[in-house]
Amino acid sequence: MSYSVAVRALCEFTAKAGDLDLRFTPSPSAQQGIAGHALVASRRGAAYEREVSLSGEYRNLHVRGRADGYDAERNQLEEVKTFRGDLDLIPANHRQLHWAQVKVYGWLLCQARELDQVRLALVYFDIVSQRETIIGETFTAELLREFFERQCERFIDWAEQDLAHRSARDQALGELRFPHANFRAGQRPLAEAVYKAVGTGRCLMIQAPTGIGKTLGTLFPMLKAMPTQSLDRVFYLTAKTPGRRLALQALETLQTDATTRPLRVLELVARDKACEHPDKACHGESCPLASGFYDRLPGARQAAVEAATLDQASLRDIALEHGVCPYYLGQEMARWSDVVIGDYNYYFDLNAMLFALSVANQWRVGVLVDEAHNLVERARGMYSAELDQAAFKAMRRVAPAALRTPLTRINRQWNALNATEDTASPQGGLNHNQAHYRVLDAPPAKLLSALHNAIAAITDYLTEHPAGLDSALQKFFFDALHFCRVAELYDEHSLFDMTFRPGRRGASVSTLCFRNVVPASFLAPRFEASRATVLFSATLSPSRYYADLLGLAANTPWIEVQSPFTADQLSVHVAERISTRFRERSASLSPIVELMAGQFARQPGNYLAFFSSFDYLEQVAGVLRERYPEIPMWVQSRRMDEPARQAFLERFTATGRGIGFAVLGGAFGEGIDLPGERLIGAFIATLGLPQMNPVNEQLKRRMGAIFGAGYDYAYLYPGLQKVVQAAGRVIRTPQDRGVVHLIDDRFTEPRVAGLLPGWWR
Structure with missing residues (x-):
């Protein structure tokens, strides 16, 4: 049985050594890289071949890939690498990897075309100056064959192990x-x-x-x-x-009866949750888990595949045992796992x-x-992408003097956009606590040009001052990169909008947003x-x-x-005489509290009450607490951390009594499981409709133009989805019984009722 591997994957496995080094490197974007490759190829002669497909065999290993280009007249095979800044700052282990790739391609070419020798060239292309630096050397086919076979030998034990694993896995899954x-x-x-x-x-x-x-x-x-x-x-x-x-848990259950674990399972977690040293930078001179990372990676990788299931805790244990970063070990194991679970x-x-x-x-x-x-x-x-002018101004005040000119240009172009709004305002500016919102017909070309220039200038500065990575400057740099990249994707499925608010000394400041509407x-x-x-x-x-x-x-x-559930399991009531519309909320407080207290008196137990906002939630909770202090209650706070959320859920015990107050669409509206007596009912005092504001109105208009159903797509469907999810917390098993109160007269409207689950009726 043959094992197929890409040239890049082979070389990354065999040729990487030394430290993990994630210090600032001025790498081009993907689009810039593609453009750079195309420009290099356009400078070559008519005989130049682009994207040369190559493959070869070594024992049971099939190696494949595409070399960037081959000049038959000069017998030169090229591997193009785009960069910006100082070529000397490209780490040595990166260059080693580049040479490994071009040497493997060199042997595959010699073998395919029966060449005795070939000149190999690494073409480093600076996307700013558009200059090429070519580092070339002529190799005999025999030397390249020996290099190729050494790489394959380093990989082949792993490949055979992986083949054996796949065979055992497939047999086990068949059974x-x-x-x-x-x-x-x-x-x-x-x-x-x-x-x-x-x-x-x-x-x-x-x-x-x-x-x-x-x-x-x-x-x-x-x-x-x-x-x-x-x-x-x-x-x-x-x-x-x-x-x-x-x-x-499901994968654990599926493999419970297996004599061996046929699956390699990996849980991916966010970098900030996996980082062991958040106070250190990701390079060998700062973090001990980055120092010698690639030298210790083979041992950690072997231990990881033998562990089979790599949840966050297991992966961390293995990483620390081998002295490597847990997060980047997880990134490596994504290449060798059968099932990957992640965001x-x-x-x-x-x-x-x-x-x-x-x-x-x-x-x-x-x-x-x-x-x-x-x-x-x-x-x-x-x-989507966003830039905030207040944050930019704060960063600009402390930015290095060398960046003053490009940042000033951004400020000037940004203020010119703001001036358009100031001119449109009767007072020539913004009143206290007043905010304006505008959608522009097209992205601001001059501001984008200024951003591109600043990105280049910051790149050059950080290249020369790698230790000068101020956090505010770094954040602006990456935000601006993302903003400009999303700007390149702008089309009818996005909006470019500006939100204005009062700034210092009466001048308005704005937030710029490329807002995706239809992904x-x-x-x-x-x-x-x-x-x-x-x-x-x-x-x-x-x-x-x-x-x-x-x-x-x-x-x-x-x-x-x-649905396996039946209508007699869930009693659904519509409070058709109560309106939760914003202008009628004050009048709704007393009826909602009386409805909740009445239900609790008839059937004491655990309930969840959902509201459209924290303000509304707190108003109802206050009235209930005042009138019925004997009813236990607990309330979702505005910024609950993980322990607080867990404590909230732990109040729902099988023998408990009380009402938990939560915001619809928040942490407790879906994804929680409270079966049996842990939850016997829910009150949903809202249709869940997104807030009517200028942004959502623009979404409605844009989706109306594209799909012809703007209100439904922007408001009705997203809102009722939250209602059904929240109500779904009540009935979790065929044995559960419960009640749901839908509190708003609009639930009786046919087009709203038609979007609720059929088994409710």
Whole structure:
């Protein structure tokens, strides 16, 4: 059985040595890199070949890749590396990796074209000066063959181990059985739909009620399909930490009866949660876990694959035992794990690691997107960018003198934009506590030009002063880079807007935002790159809304799994004489409190009460506390940390009594599991509609122009999705019984009622 590996992956495995070094390096963006490669190629003669596909064999190893270019007349094979700044600052271990790649390509070329020798050239292209520095050397085919075989020998033991693992994994998954005696109601059709989607190679949307076991019901068929569909990896993507925990638990359950663990499972966590030394910089001279990282990586990597399941704690233990950084060990193990569990951003955002690895290594992947209704807002955030003028001004006051000119130009262009608003205002400026909002027809070309110039100047400065990375300057630099990159993606699916507020000495300051409205065009390539992506949630309707905004193909199937719950399990009441509209909230306080107190008196137990805002929540809680002090209550605070959230949930005990107050759409509106007597009811005092403000009104207009349903897409569908999710906390198992009070007269409207779960009626 042959093992296929890309040239880059082979060399990264065999040729990296020394420290992990993440000090500031002025690397070009992906677009600049592509443009630089194209410019270098355009300077070559007519005989120059671009993107030369090469491959070769060594024992059971198949090595493949594409060299950047070959000049047959000069018999010169080139590997192009773009950079900016001082070439001498490229670390030695990076250069070593570059030479390893071009030497492997050199042998593959000599072998393919029967060459006795070839000149190898590393072409370092400065994207600022557009000058090339060529470092070349002629090698005989024999020397290159020996180098190639040494790299393969270093890798082949690992490859054979990996092949043996895959064979054992596929055999075990072929024999995998569902871990329970029976499927829950709804689980079997869910699993069958996922398995069919992978078999036919298409995406799938599934709406399935909370409590039927969607995590296990989707992972099981995806894993069963791994050997039959030759999947290399399965990615389980979540919006929140509880989703990762449920996936890890499901995989533990699936492997409980196995004599050996057939799966390598990895949990990816954010860098700030994995960092052992947040007070130190990521390089060998500062952090002990970065010093000699690549020298100790092989031992840590071997220990990690033998551990099989690498949750956050296990990965940390192995990393510290071998003296390497846990976060970057996790990044390495993403290359060698069968199932990777992580946040949406690892596959869907601009710099998504899992997506990049899949493309570079030509992996066949299956993707599971948990609680997929969250992906709309999360993806909008991934493809949006913001710059705040007040933060810029504060940074500018303490910036190095060498950057005064480019930063002054930004300030001048920014103030010119603000002046447009000042002119439009009757007072020629902003009143106290007054804010204005504007959408511009096109991005401001002059300001973007000034930002690009400043980015170049800051890059040069930091290249010359690597220790002068002031935190405010660093933040502005990366914010500006992201802002300019998102500006390149601007189209009809985005807005460029400005929000103005009073600044110092009466002058207005603004926040600039490229605001993505429809992320479809950015997500569609991610779906196309997978063998199958399955998006599942209890609230994934209307299907057209999600397909439109996420960029799913028009023929993507949408199925609804029949609820295992019945109407007699959940008593749903509509308080049709109460309005929670903003102008009528004061009048609603007393009726809501009396409704809650009456329900609690009839059936004491644990309840959750959801409100549209903290202000509304606190007003109702205050009245309830005053009138009914005997009713236990606990309240979500505005900035709850993880321990406080856990303490809030721990109040819901099987023998407890009381009402927990929470904000709809917040930490307690979804993703929490309080079965049985831990939660017997919910009060939902809102339709969940997003706040009506200038930004949301612009979203409504833009989506109305694109889809013809602006109000529904901007307000109604997102709002009711939160209501259904919150109500879904009450019934978690077929044995549960509970009550939900929907508090607003608009719940009686046919188009609103039609979007609520059918089994409620």
